[in-house]
Every structure is written in C-alpha cells, then in structure tokens.
Amino acid sequence: MTQNIIEVKNLKKMYKTHEREPGLINAAKSIFKRNYRIDYALRGINLSINKGEIVGFIGPNGAGKSTTIKILSGILYPDEGEVNVLGFVPWKERVKYVQNIGVVFGQKTQLWWDLPAIDTFELNKDLYKIPKEVFKRRLKFMMKVMNVERVIKKPVRDLSLGERMKCQTIAALLHKPKLVFLDEPTIGLDVVAKERYRNFILETNERFGTTFLITTHDMQDVEKLCKRVIIINHGKIVYDGPLKEIKEKYMTTKILDVKFDGKPVGFKCKGCIVLKRGRCGLKIKVDLSKKKIRDVIDYLIGEFEVLDINIQDTPIEEIIQKIYQEKND
Amino acid sequence: MIKKFLASLKIGLKSAVIYRFHFYVGLVTAPLTLLIYYYLWKSIYGFSGQTIINGFSFELLVSYYAINTIVAWIVYSEVDEWFERNILNGELTVDLIIPIHLFPYYFLIHQGFNIFCLVVETLPFLFIATMVFNIQLPGVGMILAFIVGLLLALLLNFMIAYLVGLGAFWLKRITGMRRAKNTIVMFLAGGILPLSFFPIWFQKISEFLPFQYIRNSIINIWLYPQSLVELLKIYFMQLFWIGIFWLIISFVWKKASKKFSGVGV
Numbered sequence: 071m072t073q074n075i076i077e078v079k080n081l082k083k084m085y086k087t088h089e090r091e092p093g094l095i096n097a098a099k100s101i102f103k104r105n106y107r108i109d110y111a112l113r114g115i116n117l118s119i120n121k122g123e124i125v126g127f128i129g130p131n132g133a134g135k136s137t138t139i140k141i142l143s144g145i146l147y148p149d150e151g152e153v154n155v156l157g158f159v160p161w162k163e164r165v166k167y168v169q170n171i172g173v174v175f176g177q178k179t180q181l182w183w184d185l186p187a188i189d190t191f192e193l194n195k196d197l198y199k200i201p202k203e204v205f206k207r208r209l210k211f212m213m214k215v216m217n218v219e220r221v222i223k224k225p226v227r228d229l230s231l232g233e234r235m236k237c238q239t240i241a242a243l244l245h246k247p248k249l250v251f252l253d254e255p256t257i258g259l260d261v262v263a264k265e266r267y268r269n270f271i272l273e274t275n276e277r278f279g280t281t282f283l284i285t286t287h288d289m290q291d292v293e294k295l296c297k298r299v300i301i302i303n304h305g306k307i308v309y310d311g312p313l314k315e316i317k318e319k320y321m322t323t324k325i326l327d328v329k330f331d332g333k334p335v336g337f338k339c340k341g342c343i344v345l346k347r348g349r350c351g352l353k354i355k356v357d358l359s360k361k362k363i364r365d366v367i368d369y370l371i372g373e374f375e376v377l378d379i380n381i382q383d384t385p386i387e388e389i390i391q392k393i394y395q396e397k398n399d
Numbered sequence: 400m401i402k403k404f405l406a407s408l409k410i411g412l413k414s415a416v417i418y419r420f421h422f423y424v425g426l427v428t429a430p431l432t433l434l435i436y437y438y439l440w441k442s443i444y445g446f447s448g449q450t451i452i453n454g455f456s457f458e459l460l461v462s463y464y465a466i467n468t469i470v471a472w473i474v475y476s477e478v479d480e481w482f483e484r485n486i487l488n489g490e491l492t493v494d495l496i497i498p499i500h501l502f503p504y505y506f507l508i509h510q511g512f513n514i515f516c517l518v519v520e521t522l523p524f525l526f527i528a529t530m531v532f533n534i535q536l537p538g539v540g541m542i543l544a545f546i547v548g549l550l551l552a553l554l555l556n557f558m559i560a561y562l563v564g565l566g567a568f569w570l571k572r573i574t575g576m577r578r579a580k581n582t583i584v585m586f587l588a589g590g591i592l593p594l595s596f597f598p599i600w601f602q603k604i605s606e607f608l609p610f611q612y613i614r615n616s617i618i619n620i621w622l623y624p625q626s627l628v629e630l631l632k633i634y635f636m637q638l639f640w641i642g643i644f645w646l647i648i649s650f651v652w653k654k655a656s657k658k659f660s661g662v663g664v
C-alpha cells in the first residue's frame with residue numbers, strides 16, 4: 071500500500087529584503103528611502119511523496135531547495151499554498167509536528183558548539199522522549215556505522231566538518247523519525263565517508279521504512295540513493311520522475327578534463343566537442359549517444375601522452391536546459 | 400514536559416561550566432563597584448553632615464547596593480542578545496527544529512546559566528559582602544518572601560528582555576535598543592538609586608510600572624520587614640505584569656515567526 075506522507079499544493083514563497091547600494095552616501099540615503107527587493111523563491115510547487123521513498127531534490131544554486139525544506143519542516147511560513155505532512159500543517163503545530171521528523175542542515179549544525187556531541191544527543195533523548203534503553207541501543211548502532219565513537223566526547227567546535235556532519239545526522243535520527251529532510255548532508259565528507267553515509271541512509275530506509283528527502287549537488291549521492299528525482303529551477307519544478315529517465319534522456323554527455331605531457335596537436339574525435347583548449351590540457355564534452363566514453367579514452371591514450379583524466383557528469387544546468395528544450399519542442 | 404524542561408536546564412548548566420571564566424570576572428568587578436558606591440556615599444554623608452538621607456542611614460544604603468548586586472545577578476537576562484545573534488547567524492533556524500517551544504527552551508537554558516552563576520558568583524559575593532560590609536540577614540520568613548519575589552522578578556525581567564529580543568525579527572540589529580533598555584530598566588528599577596530618592600509623583604507612577612518589581616521592591620523585602628498585605632501587593636503587581644507581558648509576547652511571537660525567513664541555512 072502506498073501512502074502519501076508529504077502532499078504539497080501550489081506552494082509559494084517570496085522574500086523581501088532591502089537593498090543597499092554600496093557607499094556612504096547611499097547608506098545615508100537608505101535611512102530615508104528603502105529599496106525593497108522581492109525574490110520569488112517558490113513559484114507554485116506541487117509534489118507528493120510516498121512512505122518509504124528516498125527522493126533526490128536537486129537544482130542549481132538559489133533554485134529554492136532549502137526554502138522548500140524549511141517550509142516542510144515548519145520553520146518558515148509560506149505565502150500561499152497547502153501543505154500536509156504526516157497529517158500536520160508543519161508551521162501550525164510546530165512542536166508536535168517536529169517530534170515526528172528529523173532535519174539536517176549541512177550548512178548549520180544543531181549540535182551545541184562548545185559541548186561534546188554526546189551532550190546534544192542526551193538533550194535530544196529527553197526532548198524527543200526516547201526511552202533510555204532504546205537511546206543507548208540506537209546510539210551505539212549509529213556510532214558504529216558512522217564510525218564516530220572516538221569523537222563524540224570532543225567539543226563540537228574541534229570536530230572536522232565531516233565528523234560534525236555525521237554527529238549531526240545521528241542527532242537528527244536518534245528518535246527514529248518517520249520522515250527525514252537532509253539539506254546538503256554530504257558536503258565536506260571524503261569519498262570513504264560519503265560511501266558510509268549513503269549506506270547508512272539506505273540501511274535506515276530498508277530497516278525502518280524511513281522516508282528521505284535529500285538535496286545535494288553531488289549526482290553520485292542521487293545515483294546511489296534515489297530512485298526518484300525532483301528537479302527544481304527558479305522556484306518551479308521542472309522534472310519529477312525516475313532517475314533512470316533522467317540518466318537515459320538527459321545525462322547524455324560527460325565532460326572530460328584531460329592533461330597532457332606537451333601540447334595535444336590534432337585532437338579530433340567524432341561526438342566530441344572541445345570546450346576549452348589549454349596549453350597542456352583539453353576540456354572535452356562527449357556525446358554519449360554518438361560515442362562511448364571508453365572509446366574516447368582509448369583514443370586519447372593511444373594517440374597522446376596523457377597524464378591525467380577527470381570525468382564529470384552532465385552539469386545540472388545542462389540537464390535543465392534539455393528538459394526545457396524538450397518541453398518547447 | 401518536566402523532562403524536556405529539566406533537559407534544557409541541564410544543557411544550559413553544562414555550557415555555563417564551559418564559560419566559567421566569564422563568571423569569575425564578575426566576582427572581581429562586583430565588589431569593586433560596591434566599593435566605589437561605598438566611598439562615594441561615605442563622602443556624601445560626611446559632606447552633608449546628615450546621618451539619614453531620604454530615610455536611609457549610610458549602613459542601610461550600603462546594604463541596599465549589596466543586595467542590589469545580588470538581585471541583579473539572579474534576575475539577569477541576556478536573551479535579547481541571544482535573539483540578535485541567533486537570528487543573524489542562523490542558529491535560530493536550528494532551534495526551531497526541536498520539539499520544544501522557544502520561550503521555555505531559552506528561559507530554562509538561561510536559568511542553567513543563572514544557577515551556575517548563583518553558586519560560583521552570587522553566593523560567594525553574598526558571603527563576602529555580609530562579612531566586609533556587615534550586612535544584616537532578615538528573618539527566615541522574610542528570606543522566604545524574598546525568594547518568592549525574586550523568582551517572579553526573574554521571570555518578569557526575562558520577559559522584558561525576550562520582548563526586546565523579538566524586535567530583532569524586524570530590525571536585525573538591536574544593539575542600540577538593548578543598551579537603551581538596559582539603562583532605562585536599571586534606572587527605573589532602582590538599580591542606580593533607591594526609588595525613595597526620587598520625587599513622590601515619580602514614585603507613585605513607578606508603583607504601576609513593572610520595573611521596580613524586578614529590583615527595588617525585592618530589595619526592600621530584605622531590608623525591611625514587610626506586612627503580609629505589602630507582600631501580597633508586590634506579588635500581585637508582579638503576576639499582573641507577567642500576565643500582560645505574556646499576552647504581548649504571544650501576540651508579537653505570532654507575527655515574528657511569520658516574518659522569520661530562516662537566514663543562514
């Protein structure tokens with residue numbers, strides 16, 4: 071049985087900020103006349119998420135991802151629209167509602183900065199009314215999976231970014247929330263830690279049926295975790311569907327960053343476009359529908375003195391552009 | 400509920416221990432301030448040739464300032480500063496994702512600080528002051544009455560600071576407003592001069608304002624034995640103003656939380 075646990079209809083939010091021109095005279099002017107600037111962060115968003123899903127919520131900077139998450143977690147009031155999460159209107163009964171969810175902001179820690187992480191865990195134990203035994207068991211399990219046993223007694227300010235992120239996630243998940251919002255949870259994690267982190271989320275999802283909504287700029291996160299992707303741009307949802315479709319239809323290019331020993335003369339390859347030509351390097355866009363990435367690399371290594379190759383996914387901006395193009399066609 | 404509250408108190412206490420140096424400083428500056436008042440008034444009394452000024456003997460006035468320090472420390476609140484800081488740096492956003500209302504959460508964290516301050520600062524100061532300046536302790540009954548008044552004063556003073564702090568939702572920077580509030584409250588509460596040094600009309604108005612009930616009236620419970628009626632009058636005014644501030648804070652909070660834009664995340 072599928073169950074909608076998030077239901078959002080026509081959600082709108084704008085921010086009003088007053089703008090200040092640089093300079094002293096303008097600062098003085100702004101005392102008398104204030105110029106307001108209005109940013110339409112969300113311009114009518116609709117979405118629904120089922121229980122047990124892991125949904126990737128992606129889009130370029132300033133698209134409205136964090137704004138959406140802040141509204142869904144009861145921090146912000148929207149200007150317009152209907153939201154129902156787990157039977158609550160998030161901003162109306164905040165305290166009752168947040169008991170059921172977990173939130174991680176990669177940009178801001180909810181851990182007490184000058185105290186060891188264990189103190190925040192214990193605070194949360196009482197705030198979320200977690201029974202002592204359950205608390206002990208879960209904490210032990212999570213610390214082991216995340217590999218943070220050694221650092222939970224150090225003041226949080228002394229932790230590395232990655233250690234802090236892991237502890238923060240533990241704090242947000244201790245009470246076994248049914249629904250978790252993760253806003254850029256993997257920034258600052260190294261490759262190994264990212265892998266552990268993703269496994270932890272997958273495991274939590276499988277064992278407890280926890281629902282996740284995750285924003286990230288790392289497409290690897292999305293590929294490893296999410297079957298479904300929602301893409302947002304300029305406050306509007308431009309895609310909502312399976313990741314597979316995105317990959318097949320829109321992620322049809324890869325970017326190769328190649329460094330050579332010497333100047334690469336005479337590079338020519340079907341299906342490749344040279345984006346940038348450096349003194350000893352090339353930035354190449356490969357059209358995967360015309361050429362296999364393997365073949366391009368074989369060709370490069372066969373014909374040139376290659377020092378290093380870096381392969382990147384299709385940038386999100388390009389995916390969005392292609393989606394728009396398709397809509398207009 | 401109780402568990403949530405105790406946990407908030409505990410985390411406040413824990414972080415106060417981290418900042419303990421901050422409190423030791425007060426232990427040095429407060430006796431110095433008291434000493435300044437001591438010599439200032441000693442010369443005023445000597446110069447005027449009077450033994451009683453506005454109903455105060457010199458010894459009583461020194462006691463007033465000593466108790467004033469103690470009351471000020473116990474009812475101390477900087478929650479307005481917390482709001483200003485936490486809104487600017489985004490800390491408030493994460494304080495809103497935990498299942499407790501902001502008012503009791505901040506109040507109890509703050510009391511965690513204050514309890515620590517009571518143990519390492521206020522009580523040692525009281526001890527020193529009673530020895531050095533020969534301050535009289537009131538009877539047991541009056542001490543109890545003093546404590547009740549003190550607790551209500553603490554809540555009332557916190558609420559004033561909380562309300563000023565909510566101003567940061569609109570103004571972002573409220574440093575000037577906070578300073579003005581601190582000075583005005585200190586003056587009107589009798590923190591600089593006992594209110595009986597002021598004109599009668601001023602004292603009459605003051606009786607209806609909240610400020611004297613966070614200091615002057617409480618200090619008086621220590622200094623003079625009070626009748627039951629007088630005590631009840633003080634408590635009533637405290638509760639009355641707590642009620643009023645509660646209404647205003649609830650109203651302003653509703654507007655403020657709508658206004659909040661979740662900066663910094």
Ligand SMILES: Nc1ncnc2c1ncn2[C@@H]1O[C@H](COP(=O)(O)OP(=O)(O)OP(=O)(O)O)[C@@H](O)[C@H]1O
Nearest residue numbers: 085109111130131132133134135136137660661662
């Ligand atoms: N507190 C705020 N005050 C004013 N404008 C804001 C505020 N927060 C966000 N905005 C604006 O709203 C828009 C959406 O911001 P939001 O933080 O939701 O983007 P995002 O998708 O999370 O981006 P990023 O990937 O960079 O985190 C941006 O144009 C931003 O400038």
Ligand SMILES: [Mg+2]
Nearest residue numbers: 135136137664
């Ligand atoms: Mg964001």
